[in-house]
Amino acid sequence: MKMNKSPSIKRLPFYLHELRVLANDGKKSVSTTYLSNLLEIEAIVIRKDLEMTGAKGEPRVGYNVLKLIERIQKFLGWASSYDAYLIGAGSLGTALLGYEGFTDYGLNIRAAFDIDPKKVDHIIHNKPVYDIQSLKESIEESGIKLAILCVPTSVAQVVTDIIISAGITAIWNYSYCTLQVPDYVVVQRVNLAGNFALLSMRMAEGKGATKSSVSARKNQNTTDPTSSDIIESKA
């Protein structure tokens, strides 16, 4: 049984999302063939991924939707919520503050920190924004271990050093730079550029296909959730 494969892990949230929709619709069970059609991922791939979570299906029937949701959530550690601080409430940080989908990941942004006096001590998307001066103290007092880093590249390393010294052990890095951190700190890096690189390569290939030359067959292959656009650290 495979235990920790990144491509598989990255696909799990897709299953989870669809399963929640199904659960909402009152569906009791679901087959991998059904999910396969929905997500355009091969059924055998889905089955292998689910195996990793320890989920058990029933031949001829499929998987129990609620049990499967529970399994995946537990496997990902999304059953309970991670508290986090968001650092840098610029345009990207503000967008993330407003992203309600994070609760689906079991992620709870408790507060944001910024240097801009116009933002400090205000509320953005229902989250308090504090002065970055108080960041170290807040981390120490709250015991929060996870930081979402959205500061400019120029200060990313300095801020990183500070938050690590305050007790942060996991960083979701939206700043476009390689952070120097001690071994025990986990950094997960967002790589929008890499994602766009894949898109532009595929646009460039083109294969001469234009709208008019295209067959009318069922659309497919538009999404290969094997890879993605954000970078992770080694385990």
Added chain:
Amino acid sequence: MKMNKSPSIKRLPFYLHELRVLANDGKKSVSTTYLSNLLEIEAIVIRKDLEMTGAKGEPRVGYNVLKLIERIQKFLGWASSYDAYLIGAGSLGTALLGYEGFTDYGLNIRAAFDIDPKKVDHIIHNKPVYDIQSLKESIEESGIKLAILCVPTSVAQVVTDIIISAGITAIWNYSYCTLQVPDYVVVQRVNLAGNFALLSMRMAEGKGATKSSVSARKNQNTTDPTSSDIIESKA
């Protein structure tokens, strides 16, 4: 020679970024060992990736910085600029409009489209925001082929159908849903959830490492740019 490996392609923008910094500093040549230290990617991996672009290095010296930049840009198709429309100027869309780094990817957002009268016909981050009613016409007239999709999940498919009928052939999908598109349309999907899944799995592992129990050895392994957090379509 490997020709189209996604993990490699996603790493290229990292090299490009550092190379530009080096070029700015007036550095003439660079070795893969140097880049390796900077990016925490194995030198042999970098060499293999560069080989893919057709770049040639000089034993004992390294690669010419400017030539390498040119090579990578050409390989990625970033030498000339892609014009794009951004659809949905909500919090995420607004953040992307303000992201100046896109010019580094050869991406030029020409305008945004939204349904909100408070935004329509205004300027956000120096980009005009038009009524989404005029989207179809604008695509047809401008001949723009690339759309950055930031609309709510509930309308993503409808909007997708419209823009494809208007001539869009490539979609960078920030909406969290699987889009149904014809074969000739390329969809690159952002998978923040998958990225966070990797982070939370690694946080959960933990291995009991706490700040105090940690060795002081040189930080490393904090970034493995092999995978990322956004999803791509099949070629």
Added chain:
DNA sequence: TAGATTGTTAATCGATTAACAATC
């Protein structure tokens, strides 16, 4: 020369895919 590097070939590792047995 010794050493730092590129570039090439082979080996290993890991993920996907295929085949098919088992289930009811």
Added chain:
DNA sequence: TAGATTGTTAATCGATTAACAATC
């Protein structure tokens, strides 16, 4: 039973890693 499905085992494919020759 036939058929839809899960689950398991083996085969294939692709990416990384290792080893080392070539260069100056």
